[in-house]
Amino acid sequence: MECQMCKKVLSKRGSHFVSQGACGGTFHRGCVKGLAADLKMGRIRLHCNNCINDDGSDNEDTDEENQNLSQILKDIQKKVGSLPQLKKQLEMINESMSVLSEKYDKLLTEHEQSKQKIIKSEKNILSLNSKCVYLEKSNIALEQKVHELEQSSLKHNIEIVGIEQLPDEDVEKVVSKIGETMNVSCVDIESARRTRQTKPGVVQGGGEVEYWFIRAANLVRE
Numbered sequence: 013m014e015c016q017m018c019k020k021v022l023s024k025r026g027s028h029f030v031s032q033g034a035c036g037g038t039f040h041r042g043c044v045k046g047l048a049a050d051l052k053m054g055r056i057r058l059h060c061n062n063c064i065n066d067d068g069s070d071n072e073d074t075d076e077e078n079q080n081l082s083q084i085l086k087d088i089q090k091k092v093g094s095l096p097q098l099k100k101q102l103e104m105i106n107e108s109m110s111v112l113s114e115k116y117d118k119l120l121t122e123h124e125q126s127k128q129k130i131i132k133s134e135k136n137i138l139s140l141n142s143k144c145v146y147l148e149k150s151n152i153a154l155e156q157k158v159h160e161l162e163q164s165s166l167k168h169n170i171e172i173v174g175i176e177q178l179p180d181e182d183v184e185k186v187v188s189k190i191g192e193t194m195n196v197s198c199v200d201i202e203s204a205r206r207t208r209q210t211k212p213g214v215v216q217g218g219g220e221v222e223y224w225f226i227r228a229a230n231l232v233r234e
Contacts, residue, residue, distance in 0.1 A: 016060070017043035033063025046077070177206065 013022045016037030022028055029039045029047060039060055041047055050057045175186065183204045191198035 013038060015040045015043055016062075029057070029060070031058070031060035031063055033059040035060060035063050037062075049077070171207075 014020060015022055015028075016031075016035065017039050020040070022038060022040065027041065029041050029044050031037050031039065037060060044057070045061050047057050172187070172190065175190075183206055184201065187201060187204045188198045191201075
């Protein structure tokens with residue numbers, strides 16, 4: 013048996029193409045034009061190139077193949093035409109990435125500096141807190157000491173109110189008379205004075221006489 017196209021003998025063991033068209037011939041696969049492309053695209057080829065199908069399926073397949081090839085060619089041209097624009101966009105992206113990289117490095121440096129400042133500030137705050145605690149304790153101790161001193165000084169003082177003030181009066185004598193009236197010894201009185209001053213020659217009722225009753229003979233308060 014020979015190939016209907018090249019007229020060469022067909023091998024008995026070879027794989028051949030048998031046309032389902034009017035000719036019903038057998039061909040070498042390489043002799044059937046477009047067979048390899050159809051097999052690659054998954055199409056089932058039934059007719060040889062010489063057969064003409066009544067419904068024109070071969071022509072339709074050829075037209076469809078041509079349309080597909082034209083569409084593929086257009087797609088390739090479109091993609092190739094967009095390559096310069098893509099290249100330009102890539103260059104812009106690279107420039108943007110470079111700028112962002114510089115800003116990122118700068119931000120990292122500033123972040124590290126801020127971190128060091130925060131650590132230093134935290135140490136200063138801890139130190140100030142410690143000083144504040146110490147000062148608060150010292151202040152409390154001083155207040156306690158002042159309170160004790162005030163109480164210690166007040167225990168030697170006696171305030172007498174309601175004594176009428178006379179012109180050219182001697183406050184210590186007045187206090188001594190009050191002590192005699194109350195049967196109280198006035199030997200340890202260190203000093204006595206009025207807390208309010210009035211104009212000379214004016215007698216004012218309700219004046220105040222304050223004197224300090226001091227038991228330690230060597231302690232003088234004025």
